[in-house]
Amino acid sequence: MSVSEKHASTAANPSASNKQAPESTEKTHFGFQQVDKSAKASMVAEVFQSVAAKYDIMNDVMSLGIHRLWKRFTIDCSGARAGHKVLDLAGGTGDLTAKFSRIVGESGEVVLADINDAMLRVGRDKLRDKGIVSNVKYVQANAEALPFPDNSFDIITIAFGLRNVTDKDKALASMYRVLKPGGRLLVLEFSKPTSEVLNKVYDAYSFHLLPKIGELVAKDGDSYKYLAESIRMHPEQDVLKDMMQGAGFEQVTYHNLTGGIVALHRGFKF
Amino acid sequence: MLVGQLLSAGIELALNQLLQLDPDCQGRLKKLSGKQLQVSVNELPWSLLFTFSGQIDVSALERNEEQAAMESSADCHITLGLGTLSDLKDSSKISQLIQQGKLDLAGDINVAQGFSNLMKELDIDWEEQLSKYTGDVVAHQTFSSVKSFFTSAQQEIDKLAAQFSTHLTQPEAVAVKPVEVDDFCEQVNVLRSASDRLEARIDQLIASQQDDQ
Missing domain, CATH: 1.10.287 (Helix Hairpins)
Structure with a gap:
């Protein structure tokens, strides 16, 4: 039985063009299904528990390696420099943390935070194997209630993590709280392709090919079915921009990458 | 939009691969640790930011106002034309290029010179590198043949050049x-x-x- 089947209470009407996921006070979406809000975090955790070991290789296979360029673009837009304190939220296997660690240097600090201990463990082992130890801390944390004092970080990044958060508004507010005045939040996330043709090709790829690749490589097609569904349920570019502004972020802009398949949102706290 | 990232990734990969092939360069790299060098080539839409640690990280910064503020954070910022890029190999020429107005430098010149020296003084034993894949004998023979070929070719070129030179300089009978x-x-x-x-x-x-x- 799949992760989604175990926890789904009612099935939602699947729609690939949802502008924003409808979220009642009791229910939220888990892919195309409606589930209890209290259950989503553990269901997402199971997904990532299942794919943690093959996470990096699956990212390379699924995106043909382009995810590395999306992450580079995020770092290039971060304005990170020596001495900065960076929070890599939902940092998973530590791709962004590794580079941030070298940029901020000994005088700076990077906190790799993830709600999932399996992902955190994979990330910690990977970074230690690369010799990255001195200026990186590992924290298991829920983005909705970040365990850090107010105004702690110069930069916060969340790459491919926000769509898995149950209450996104709460998470954005929490990020705003721990960001220093003058600091910036960067949200790298799957989004809505800008071209209809690309949208159709992307749909076909996501719903037909992706689960099969997941089954083949990670031996877990259901988790990658969830991935495709969760992307469609994630707020599209302008909606997320409004949500960030609603949380208090200013000068919010976004860049569409690879035709809008992915978007990088950036907002400042002043 | 991702062309700059592709370029910076390629440069970063190439630089770090080269550095790995010369273990002795770590000392020179360590001197630059924690420093940042920004290179803006007039003909390109991005600036390249080199961050030195145990390796070199390369970022592609788009040239807009927001990034302009970022530019001041680099320890050294060089602005130059594409044609001047190759002259950077010789660190002693940097002052000369500044005087000629071909290069604009802001910040610590030692960072630029340190990077230039780091790359110039790379001493890579290519025969040793090849031997890892082919074994010592094949690597040695390959390099001997290549060396011999280039020596002969050089001699022939020198001889032809001398004949050509004589032909050109000898007065017409x-x-x-x-x-x-x-x-x-x-x-x-x-x-x-x-x-x-x-x-x-x-x-x-x-x-x-x-x-x-």
Whole structure:
């Protein structure tokens, strides 16, 4: 039985063009299904528990390696420099943390935070194997209630993590709280392709090919079915921009990458 | 939009691969640790930011106002044209290029010179690198053959260049040399003797024919 089947209470009407996921006070979406809000975090955790070991290789296979360029673009837009304190939220296997660690240097600090201990463990082992130890801390944390004092970080990044958060508004507010005045939040996330043709090709790829690749490589097609569904349920570019502004972020802009398949949102706290 | 990232990723990969092939460069790299060098090439839409630690990280910064503020954070910022890029190999030329107005430098010149020296002084034992894949014997033979080929080729090129140079510099011959005149005169004398003998013979034949009649 799949992760989604175990926890789904009612099935939602699947729609690939949802502008924003409808979220009642009791229910939220888990892919195309409606589930209890209290259950989503553990269901997402199971997904990532299942794919943690093959996470990096699956990212390379699924995106043909382009995810590395999306992450580079995020770092290039971060304005990170020596001495900065960076929070890599939902940092998973530590791709962004590794580079941030070298940029901020000994005088700076990077906190790799993830709600999932399996992902955190994979990330910690990977970074230690690369010799990255001195200026990186590992924290298991829920983005909705970040365990850090107010105004702690110069930069916060969340790459491919926000769509898995149950209450996104709460998470954005929490990020705003721990960001220093003058600091910036960067949200790298799957989004809505800008071209209809690309949208159709992307749909076909996501719903037909992706689960099969997941089954083949990670031996877990259901988790990658969830991935495709969760992307469609994630707020599209302008909606997320409004949500960030609603949380208090200013000068919010976004860049569409690879035709809008992915978007990088950036907002400042002043 | 991701072209800059692709470029910076390629440069970063190439630089770090080269650094790994020369273990002795770590000392020079350590001197730059924690420093940032930004290079803006006028013809490109991005600036490249080199961050030095145990390796080199390269970022592509788009040139807009927001990034302009970021530019001041680099320890050294060089602005130059594409044609001047190759001159950076020689760190002693940096001051000269600044004076000539070909290069604009803001910040610590030692960072730029340190990076230039780091790359210039790379000493990579390519034979050793090849031997990891082919074994010592094949690597040695390959490199000996290649070295021998290049030495021979160089000698041939030098010889051709010398001949060409002689041909170009030697004055055009406008008169025959004395030895050639002597040779010519000798040949004329031989021809004259032969024709005299022929004439005498013909006269003799004509005379004998008239006697018979």
